[in-house]
Amino acid sequence: MKPVNDNAQGLLALRLSAHLPFGRSEHELLTGVPWRTEEMAARHAFIREGDRPTHSCLIVRGIVVRSQYGADGQRQILSVHIPGDMPDLQSLHIRSMDHDIETVSAARIAFVTHDDLRRLCDASAHLAAALWRESLIDAALFRAAIFRNAQLGAEARLAHFLCEMQLRHAAVDLVIDGGFDFPMSQELIGEVLGLTVVSINKAAQALRAQNLIRMEKGRVVVLDWDGLVRFGQFDGSFLHMEQPQRPLAAAS
Amino acid sequence: MKPVNDNAQGLLALRLSAHLPFGRSEHELLTGVPWRTEEMAARHAFIREGDRPTHSCLIVRGIVVRSQYGADGQRQILSVHIPGDMPDLQSLHIRSMDHDIETVSAARIAFVTHDDLRRLCDASAHLAAALWRESLIDAALFRAAIFRNAQLGAEARLAHFLCEMQLRHAAVDLVIDGGFDFPMSQELIGEVLGLTVVSINKAAQALRAQNLIRMEKGRVVVLDWDGLVRFGQFDGSFLHMEQPQRPLAAAS
DNA sequence: CGCACCCTTGACAATTGTCAAAATGCGTGG
DNA sequence: CCACGCATTTTGACAATTGTCAAGGGTGCG
The missing domain is CATH 2.60.120.10 (Jelly Rolls)
Incomplete structure (x- = not known):
């Protein structure tokens, strides 16, 4: 790589x-x-x-x-x-x-x-x-x-979004040590998901509490890919990659 | 025509x-x-x-x-x-x-x-x-x-959707007497807008109460195009038609 | 050091969902 | 033609989720 x-x-x-x-x-x-x-x-x-x-x-x-x-x-x-x-x-x-x-x-x-x-x-x-x-x-x-914003609650919405980001970053070799650099503030993520900062913050904490992700300033690490996928009802097939539906996960 | x-x-x-x-x-x-x-x-x-x-x-x-x-x-x-x-x-x-x-x-x-x-x-x-x-x-x-579902409340969402439908029907000459045939149930419209039937129903009543639309089974008539556009924060430019941003409104 | 910017937290309000039931309309078969 | 059944619309009471507002704390940078 x-x-x-x-x-x-x-x-x-x-x-x-x-x-x-x-x-x-x-x-x-x-x-x-x-x-x-x-x-x-x-x-x-x-x-x-x-x-x-x-x-x-x-x-x-x-x-x-x-x-x-x-x-x-x-x-x-x-x-x-x-x-x-x-x-x-x-x-x-x-x-x-x-x-x-x-x-x-x-x-x-x-x-x-x-x-x-x-x-x-x-x-x-x-x-x-x-x-x-x-x-x-x-x-x-x-x-x-459209699906995500209309059908999923706040926590699942964030999980779904992070799954998508992880997979897309993986496709261009930008997943390193199980995560990727991600300089979006929670406020901005809220503007993606149609939620307020407050909701994003609480959703992020929920995902952290379940050991699904780590989310620090400027970086996201997926700790439990399968769990995050389940939680976010994520089906990556819409990305239409030939490749590894599964990003080389595993964080240190 | x-x-x-x-x-x-x-x-x-x-x-x-x-x-x-x-x-x-x-x-x-x-x-x-x-x-x-x-x-x-x-x-x-x-x-x-x-x-x-x-x-x-x-x-x-x-x-x-x-x-x-x-x-x-x-x-x-x-x-x-x-x-x-x-x-x-x-x-x-x-x-x-x-x-x-x-x-x-x-x-x-x-x-x-x-x-x-x-x-x-x-x-x-x-x-x-x-x-x-x-x-x-x-x-x-x-x-x-995405914009509509995330940014607009239930009533505006419905208004926005109906504006889109009116304009698209107009583009293929399917607007007759200010309205178009529309066989979608309120339940289905809810599945478009990410709302429940109940909310759609109330939103429809609100729009009717303001004389913006008529909405019978199987047919929608736009009574006040400008009003509906304003109410739904609708900007039809995303449809990228050369034509009449404004559907030949006017109901009988 | 102080100012942005961002993350975090809590109390309360608003919107929408859920559940249930009644009313309406439509098509079909008796 | 009427009665029935089914889908759809409408209504109301209540619950759940999310938004709003406000404030405090951390961190990086000039």
């Missing part, structure tokens, strides 16, 4: 080829695309509702969230994105953004122009399908969120 | 060309695809979690919902689909279904093979993009549902 690739081409190629392994020509097309990488501060909304982006982005390092605002300013976080994700692929085919995208922690984000992506898709229906698939997985995350 | 097209090719061509108008060759490709149409009874789950479909479907008549089940059998409806929608386009690129698709009312559903769709996409990157776009709109509906 090498450390995670922190170069945009590599990350993307790895990701796309995971499900539809492709040939040399596609690989060359992919690595030929120019990326512009940018370092960003925490809490920076770099795409806003109403924007008409000309680029899509790929997260290389850090955490990024999509959010939508209500009439009286309440924020709902629609999804949480980690390295390897392309959270605004949709802007390739939908002109205008219907939500914001912003960093949580400091982050490194790579940008590619829509024109380049379109060239890629025109040149290879195979690559187009792979990118399309990525956007479909994104939709699957949304479905899971 | 003609009556809605009830032929699959026509519906799809209309839908796809709305945003990316395309040429004669694409039109021919599209109309060359063979569809198999099927009449279905109400409450029939014709695609199930775990299935690996070889076809995608288009709703010609009737209402269809996606649903996912929790550990103890509770159902969450993830989205509601009306004529013109292709609710399982994703199965084209994601092998295994992570949810069920079932009819609410009796429905006419048209099926097309994945192979045919893939041929279409290979033949025209333009058509591929149009189909991709459809799946992205689907994702936008999910986002709206």
